[in-house]
Amino acid sequence: MLKKTSIAAALATATAVLLVAGGCATPDTGKTEAAKPAQDASAAKPAQDTPKPKAVDYTAMTPAALAEYLIFESGSYELDQPTQEGTNGRARLVQDEIQKICSLKKGEELSDEARAKVMALAAASIKYPEGGIKLGDWKKGRELAWSGFGYRTAHNPDKHAGREAGGNCYNCHELATDRTGGTIGLTLTGFGKIRGSGPDMLKYAYDMIYNANTYFPCTSMPRMGANGVLNQQQITDIMAYLFDPASPVNK
Amino acid sequence: MFKKALRTLAVTGTAALIMGAQAPEDILDALARKTNNAPYLVQSPQNRMMMPDNPAYDLVEDGERLFKTPRGPKNASLEKCDFGKGPGVLEGAYVELPRYFADAGKVMDLDARLAYCMKTLQGFTDADPAVARKHGSGSDVMKLQTYIAVKSSGMPWNPPLNHPLEKAMRDAGEVMFYRRSGIMDFGCVTCHTKEGARIRASVLPNIHKPDEWTKAISWPAYRISQENVRSSQHRLIECLWQMRYPNMKNGSDASIALLSFWTDAARGAPAILPDLKR
Structure with missing residues (x-):
């Protein structure tokens, strides 16, 4: 033995x-x-x-x-794995300055200095449409808001040819009441109806989708515009879904 | 009827001997009572109802046969495999993984340790389907993992942190858990630090609550949406996929660091094995 x-x-x-x-x-x-x-x-x-x-x-x-x-x-990791935006797996794992600052462990708090830095970096990243922010097509926005497709790689890469990447909004937000949205983010049900659609509110919503760190440093909300997940047209389509009185979000 | 019989077999063969026949659904019910019905634990009464007929019990049966049958080029069984508590000792081994193994010189999870024994004891190579096929209810790996893991059902997670490498891997895993990157700025932290938060209709587990986190890490589990029994490693790549991260290699050190941290986070809470999840 x-x-x-x-x-x-x-x-x-x-x-x-x-x-x-x-x-x-x-x-x-x-x-x-x-x-x-x-x-x-x-x-x-x-x-x-x-x-x-x-x-x-x-x-x-x-x-x-x-x-x-x-x-x-x-x-x-498969660092050489190609990404839909033309980079590779390594690029998805390298942190930019905001990601570095915002990787806070339990109990760690953002210093005032870091908070100001993130907000300034975020504000500087935002690019506005020529001719100002105008609401797009809410039906197109609805599609984008409810689509979780796009940019996934790992074991089953999304093929963007033939299908547009979505905004993933519904994963974390409650939108219209016809489908169940998530609760990681705040509820957006009745968004335009409650807040109105004045120029300040439109700019705020655009900024929030483009780079929410402008107002909420180290938020969980992805930088949809700044990171290139959504373009300006797609952002204003999603905004129409949030603001348009005809949109199910406001019914 | 057949499944019922298997289930009885599995329970008497494993948990019953050590834990007084506490079925996984009873462990879950006790946790639900203890947490005053934590939303993550009680979100699916349907899944709870199906637990006594968990298809994962089929794998327990097959896994036991595979474990005890001489196989591979060396025609050896796995009965001498040391999962950390001595050669052949399976009771309570899984809840003490990942751990450092002196023979391999590294920290291993169940998946890595199983592959190690299949190669060293049985003579399989990484290319052999017995080792290479990591996923799916039909794979040897999942049958063996399920058989081994169920022998820790009801026992508290207790991964050792005495060896410096165990501690180093756990601590690096913690950093990785909170580390945000990629086109969506996601880290594990994005979804798993809020109690009762949902992605769409699914309630997410909070890593800071061991009594709900234990269900999150209780793999192997049968996934109804995928009609397959899945492992911890599979859960990991699915999370990384949603996070828009590149693929992670099965058994890689980064994966084991993450598993070391996530198992430590459930310390003291009882494992629910096999589990059944959406």
Whole structure:
């Protein structure tokens, strides 16, 4: 019994060495060099002659540094996966300044300085239609608001050829009462009826869809305009769905 | 009738021996009472009603046979596989994963550990369908995972954090949970930190509430909308898909870091296995 166990253990250990070596050699972006110091990492710290191979001892890294390593260097994601906007998986994972500031852990609060910075960056990102904000077609807007299609990649990429990407509004917002919307965002039922459709209100709604961080820094609301998910025409179509007295949202 | 019989078999064969025959639906009911009917737990009375006839019990049966049958180039069973509590010990093993395995030199989840044993003990390679086919009720991996996981039903999640690597992976997973990126600015945090919030009609689980979060992480579970038993790894790629993230490789270190954090978040709450979800 004892013999069998130790043979099995020895076998497992031998195979483990092979596996570890194999596992390190295969990540997708030229990390074979980084793999070499891994084997003697436990015995001695690898020489820091190049800036690259520092990341092999997970326990020597801060949680944030390890997270970045796991995302970009460990071969965990398909970083070369093409995206619908013509970039790649890596670009979807690299954070811009607002995303960095807004990745707040539980109990962490935005400083006044960071809050002001996010709001300023957001306001500067907004581009308005030439000739001002005019409501588009609410029926088109309804379609966009209720569509969750678009920009998904992972194991089942959305094919944008032949189908327009939607606004995903219904996932988080209650809109018209004919379908069930989500509650992560506030309810938009009766939006125009309650708020009216004066120029200030139109600008506010446009800004909120384009980049809601302008008013609510680090909101959960995606930057639909600033990130290029929706264009100006699509935003004003969705606005028509929210404001038009004929829209089911206001019935 | 057949399913009923299987279910009885599964329960007596596993939970009954250790936990006094607490069926998954009874674990769920107890949690619902304890949380004063947390919306996430009680959102689907229909699903709750179907739990005694969970199609996942079919996989438990098949998984046990696969586990005990000598297979692969080495013609060995998996009965010597060590899931963290000693070779062949399955009771309570799953609720203590992910954990660090000295033989592999890394932190592994159930999926990774199972693949490791199929390769080392049975001689399969990554290319063999037995190892490579990760998803679907018909896959060996899902049958084996379901069999192994059900032996922890009703037990409190208790992933070890004693080894520095376990702690490092859990902490990196926490950073990744709150990390926002991509064309929609999403992170796990966007959907899973609000109690009772819905995506469309579906109530979302809040990671800060272990008694509801345990149901969220109780995989394998039969997904009615997909007519298949699904794993934690499958849940992960589906979330990433909705988040507009690139594909994540099964068993990757990033996936295990996220699983380490999400399992730690359910610590102390009882696993509901097998579960049945929308």
